[in-house]
Amino acid sequence: MTAVETPPATVRDKRAAVRVPRRRRVSARTETALGFSAWRGPAGMVSRIFVYGLLVFVFAGPLLALLSSSFSHVTDPSKLTLIPTDFTLDNFRRAIDRDVLGYLLNSFIVVGGGLLLQVFVSVSASYALARKKFPFLRLIFLLILSTMMLPEEILAIPLSIVLADVNLIGSLLGMIIPVGAWGFSILVMTEFMKEIPAELEEAARIDGAGDLRIFWSIVLPLCRPALGVIGIFGFTMIWDQYMLPLLVATDSHQFTLPLALRGLRSDEEVGLGVVIAASLLALLPSVLAFLAMQRQFMRGLTSGAVKG
Amino acid sequence: MSARRATNRPITLRTAAHRFPRAANLLTALLFLAPALIIFALFKFLPMGRAMTMSLQEVNYYLGNRWVGLQNYTEVVTDERFGQAIRNTLLLAVGATLGSILLGLLLALLLEGQARHLWLIRTAVFLPTVAAMAVVAEVWRILYYPTADGAVNSVLGWIGLGPSQFTNSEDTSLLSVMAVGIWRGAPYDMMIFLAGLAGVDRTLYEAAEADGARTWRRLWHVTFPALRPVFVILVTLACIRGLRVFTEVYLMTNGGPNGSTETVMTLIFKRGLEQHELGIAAAGSMILLAATVALTLAVQAARARRSKEVTA
Numbered sequence: 138m139t140a141v142e143t144p145p146a147t148v149r150d151k152r153a154a155v156r157v158p159r160r161r162r163v164s165a166r167t168e169t170a171l172g173f174s175a176w177r178g179p180a181g182m183v184s185r186i187f188v189y190g191l192l193v194f195v196f197a198g199p200l201l202a203l204l205s206s207s208f209s210h211v212t213d214p215s216k217l218t219l220i221p222t223d224f225t226l227d228n229f230r231r232a233i234d235r236d237v238l239g240y241l242l243n244s245f246i247v248v249g250g251g252l253l254l255q256v257f258v259s260v261s262a263s264y265a266l267a268r269k270k271f272p273f274l275r276l277i278f279l280l281i282l283s284t285m286m287l288p289e290e291i292l293a294i295p296l297s298i299v300l301a302d303v304n305l306i307g308s309l310l311g312m313i314i315p316v317g318a319w320g321f322s323i324l325v326m327t328e329f330m331k332e333i334p335a336e337l338e339e340a341a342r343i344d345g346a347g348d349l350r351i352f353w354s355i356v357l358p359l360c361r362p363a364l365g366v367i368g369i370f371g372f373t374m375i376w377d378q379y380m381l382p383l384l385v386a387t388d389s390h391q392f393t394l395p396l397a398l399r400g401l402r403s404d405e406e407v408g409l410g411v412v413i414a415a416s417l418l419a420l421l422p423s424v425l426a427f428l429a430m431q432r433q434f435m436r437g438l439t440s441g442a443v444k445g
Numbered sequence: 446m447s448a449r450r451a452t453n454r455p456i457t458l459r460t461a462a463h464r465f466p467r468a469a470n471l472l473t474a475l476l477f478l479a480p481a482l483i484i485f486a487l488f489k490f491l492p493m494g495r496a497m498t499m500s501l502q503e504v505n506y507y508l509g510n511r512w513v514g515l516q517n518y519t520e521v522v523t524d525e526r527f528g529q530a531i532r533n534t535l536l537l538a539v540g541a542t543l544g545s546i547l548l549g550l551l552l553a554l555l556l557e558g559q560a561r562h563l564w565l566i567r568t569a570v571f572l573p574t575v576a577a578m579a580v581v582a583e584v585w586r587i588l589y590y591p592t593a594d595g596a597v598n599s600v601l602g603w604i605g606l607g608p609s610q611f612t613n614s615e616d617t618s619l620l621s622v623m624a625v626g627i628w629r630g631a632p633y634d635m636m637i638f639l640a641g642l643a644g645v646d647r648t649l650y651e652a653a654e655a656d657g658a659r660t661w662r663r664l665w666h667v668t669f670p671a672l673r674p675v676f677v678i679l680v681t682l683a684c685i686r687g688l689r690v691f692t693e694v695y696l697m698t699n700g701g702p703n704g705s706t707e708t709v710m711t712l713i714f715k716r717g718l719e720q721h722e723l724g725i726a727a728a729g730s731m732i733l734l735a736a737t738v739a740l741t742l743a744v745q746a747a748r749a750r751r752s753k754e755v756t757a
Binding site: 168169170171172173174188189192193195196197199200202203216217257258259261262264265266269270271272274277280281284286287288290291292293294295296297298299303314315317318323348352373376377379380384395396398399402409412413416419420423424426427428431434435438439 | 467470471473474475477478480481482484485487488489490491492493495496499552554555556557558559560562563566568569570571572573575576577578579580583584585586587588590594595596628632633636637640642645647650660663664667668685689691692695696710713714717718723726727730733734737738741
């Protein structure tokens with residue numbers, strides 16, 4: 138199996154040998170479409186520093202300001218600060234007084250439960266879609282794809298009625314079960330499972346292994362890279378949920394952290410401090426998860442987008 | 446093994462599976478699909494069905510529902526507030542889509558490359574996309590503080606602009622919400638464009654360089670044509686997402702001031718959950734759903750036709 142991933146030394150040597158006599162590059166300018174990063178000389182250097190600095194300031198600046206402001210005294214409602222001043226933990230202390238840790242715990246329960254369910258459901262459905270041939274296969278696949286056109290937002294009103302009918306209003310389960318099946322994740326997993334060579338499965342079947350056995354000990358271990366992709370995507374997707382918790386929560390004990398931010402906007406003692414500290418806590422898990430699994434995230438981004 | 450001996454055996458699940466392999470196969474497939482199908486049926490298709498029936502009814506908890514035909518639809522279509530919401534939603538969807546794509550393309554062109562510092566800058570620029578929308582909305586509410594010493598107004602002041610009222614004024618509120626959408630959407634588009642750029646054949650650049658083509662001609666004749674499929678995908682995805690815009694509007698302006706940022710979704714939410722006019726809300730949802738489906742199918746059809754032209 139390792140032979141498939143890393144070609145034997147001789148093959149690699151041959152490839153390297155092919156690469157050497159290739160025509161020498163005309164210039165570094167042809168490495169990228171614009172050639173901006175290869176612009177030589179002091180003018181190029183200065184423009185690069187200016188442009189890169191500007192981009193980081195515009196896109197990361199507001200989030201960095203959240204980080205430094207949450208450790209500063211921010212009584213003035215007009216200001217976030219990029220440079221921490223007057224270090225304090227008061228914002229977090231007040232935020233904890235206002236039960237931010239409880240909201241954070243709810244968020245972790247929802248994202249943990251939702252993600253476990255979502256991965257299980259996706260892997261199980263993908264096994265049938267990718268490895269089995271049965272009547273109506275295409276129809277079921279299209280049905281699952283079509284759910285991507287039915288987001289919680291558009292269905293909000295009837296969804297809230299259905300949630301009430303099955304008794305999920307006012308319970309964290311109501312935020313977990315509906316996100317348990319996600320078309321995108323099933324699609325990514327199915328595409329990946331189709332690539333697993335059929336010989337492995339046939340060999341196991343001849344040895345008398347049933348579907349469950351093949352699924353568990355052959356297909357699933359080979360899917361580890363795709364599990365990373367659907368894991369990180371599922372995490373950010375569930376963390377970003379707003380409409381569903383808004384429909385389900387009946388009082389603040391069931392609020393997830395993103396949902397609770399609205400109610401923390403101002404505080405008589407530390408002003409904006411509470412909402413800034415709480416926003417930081419709501420920001421960090423998704424950012425850290427992304428940073429930890431950046432490679433898988435990028436793979437999912439391109440595969441999902443290319444397939445439409 | 447003869448058929449006769451097989452029939453003499455007691456029938457167990459395993460022997461049944463051997464005797465009816467196709468039925469067994471279908472049954473296994475359905476068992477593996479069951480969790481997904483049950484959840485989708487309950488939380489996607491059942492609500493869609495409910496939306497359809499509710500949109501034709503006057504919904505009342507106590508007196509029972511009454512069939513009213515297309516009355517809800519005519520009310521939605523003729524209602525002035527819905528008209529404004531539809532205009533706002535279209536403006537917001539088109540503006541945020543185009544803005545994100547243009548800015549995302551610019552970002553991709555500027556930040557393309559193998560160097561480690563470029564990778565770091567790309568990661569920093571990408572962060573808005575992974576932040577939860579609720580966080581983004583709270584941060585921008587603070588940044589948009591409408592006095593001269595508010596954060597964005599201070600920056601505008603450095604280049605001699607502002608101060609602006611941003612979300613507090615009817616004239617600028619929609620643009621302000623749109624800007625936040627672009628801020629969060631452009632880095633996403635950047636990453637997709639970067640994947641597209643990586644696939645462009647480098648020998649074409651070398652050929653253009655050898656022919657003495659200037660950079661912008663190379664972009665126009667080599668790079669952009671190669672990115673065309675990426676454009677199509679991004680426009681579809683963004684328009685579909687744009688039509689259902691809710692969270693950022695709900696949190697930043699809740700449709701105000703004076704309806705200037707009211708979108709179809711915020712209005713449906715108000716009519717449905719706050720005023721309990723469920724029939725009207727369902728009719729609005731159905732129209733939004735129809736627009737989403739029509740748009741998706743149209744882009745898919747255009748894509749299929751184009752690929753046919755290429756092969757023909």
